[in-house]
Amino acid sequence: MNAPAALEAGPAMPLVQTFDMLSESQRAAMKRIVAHDAAPAPQIEFTTPASMFTCPERFALEQQHLFRARAVPLAVSALVAEPGTAMGHDALGIPLIISRDKQGEIHVFLNACQHKGAKLLESCDPVKSARMTCPYHAWTFGLDGKLIAVARPETFANLDKSSRNLAELPAREHGGIIWVMLDRTAEPDFSPLVPDLASDLEALDLPRLHVYGRKRFEIAANWKLVLEPFLEGYHVQRLHAQTVGPMFADVPNVVDLLGPTIRQISGKANFAPADLDIEGENIHKTVTTVYNMFPNCVVITSPWYVSVMLLHPRAADHTTVEYHMLTRAKPDNPKAEELYAKSYAMILNVFGNEDFRAAEISHAGLSTGALDTCVYSGLEASIATYYGVLDSYLP
Numbered sequence: 001m002n003a004p005a006a007l008e009a010g011p012a013m014p015l016v017q018t019f020d021m022l023s024e025s026q027r028a029a030m031k032r033i034v035a036h037d038a039a040p041a042p043q044i045e046f047t048t049p050a051s052m053f054t055c056p057e058r059f060a061l062e063q064q065h066l067f068r069a070r071a072v073p074l075a076v077s078a079l080v081a082e083p084g085t086a087m088g089h090d091a092l093g094i095p096l097i098i099s100r101d102k103q104g105e106i107h108v109f110l111n112a113c114q115h116k117g118a119k120l121l122e123s124c125d126p127v128k129s130a131r132m133t134c135p136y137h138a139w140t141f142g143l144d145g146k147l148i149a150v151a152r153p154e155t156f157a158n159l160d161k162s163s164r165n166l167a168e169l170p171a172r173e174h175g176g177i178i179w180v181m182l183d184r185t186a187e188p189d190f191s192p193l194v195p196d197l198a199s200d201l202e203a204l205d206l207p208r209l210h211v212y213g214r215k216r217f218e219i220a221a222n223w224k225l226v227l228e229p230f231l232e233g234y235h236v237q238r239l240h241a242q243t244v245g246p247m248f249a250d251v252p253n254v255v256d257l258l259g260p261t262i263r264q265i266s267g268k269a270n271f272a273p274a275d276l277d278i279e280g281e282n283i284h285k286t287v288t289t290v291y292n293m294f295p296n297c298v299v300i301t302s303p304w305y306v307s308v309m310l311l312h313p314r315a316a317d318h319t320t321v322e323y324h325m326l327t328r329a330k331p332d333n334p335k336a337e338e339l340y341a342k343s344y345a346m347i348l349n350v351f352g353n354e355d356f357r358a359a360e361i362s363h364a365g366l367s368t369g370a371l372d373t374c375v376y377s378g379l380e381a382s383i384a385t386y387y388g389v390l391d392s393y394l395p
């Protein structure tokens, strides 16, 4: 989504990518966008069983095969940009620690002191510190998870400190996103982290952006209903009619798969193919790119910022979303501060009160049993693509 038109003439502090700064793959996809009056109106015949959104057994199956069998997106790298930073993370319902050690390596640990299991970090705000000390008995760990010090060590007989390091989950950074294997017993599988995805996100500068704002939403809806609005343009002119709808066109997107990640690129209402040839122009003013990183991370470009959302399924009818607005840098002048503050308020309203609200009313209606199936249009074709990937991972 994008800043309202009035804001687009804002300060010269753009995110900015000009066309030539994008990855080869992004440029090739943008060249495939046709003029709106030449856009096709494709038909599809696709339905999903309503039960896939409401059934607890289906939820358990997805947890096992989609969220535990291979690496999943966990958090935004920029939250722990500097070496020597750590934060708690509890949006999955599993207490975790994310840290970047002094060598710059990313780690994800279970947030449990190896003495009696107490949560080491109770706050989910990033903190700069060389070590983490348990509030209970002051056992102290390095940001690499090693047990450094124990209070009154002489009172433990034969304590092997090296056997009491924090429990670590396999994790990697890829294109500015931290990915994790939530099942420590499974063979690590980082296959969704394909080079084309990193090239795209690197071109957007995602690993080096500033976290201007982050907000957590608790949504009474299945995680796939929260995801679906970010896989289709069909709702934009309708659900967002009073907000951002007029900025977008009611036409299909250019869609590519980068591994299991779906990339959708679309020309906004003001787009014409010749815009791509205007030298030095901020490409995000006329083109929107959306990544749906399988299974639960959404990245959306706007002229002055990038939105990153992590969708964490908590139950069949409950999803925790962590929204982040990333900007080029911390605002350093009143005009930039005003632009970012207005954009942030606007995007929280559009996502929170429109998209997430739509997921909740959809979940409530589906829970009545009124529908056996949901049916999708050609403007929702990426949802079919997404569920094709999803089905390929289920037994």
Ligand SMILES: [Fe+2]
Pocket (backbone or CB within 6 Å): 229, 230, 235, 236, 239, 240, 355
């Ligand atoms: Fe939307």
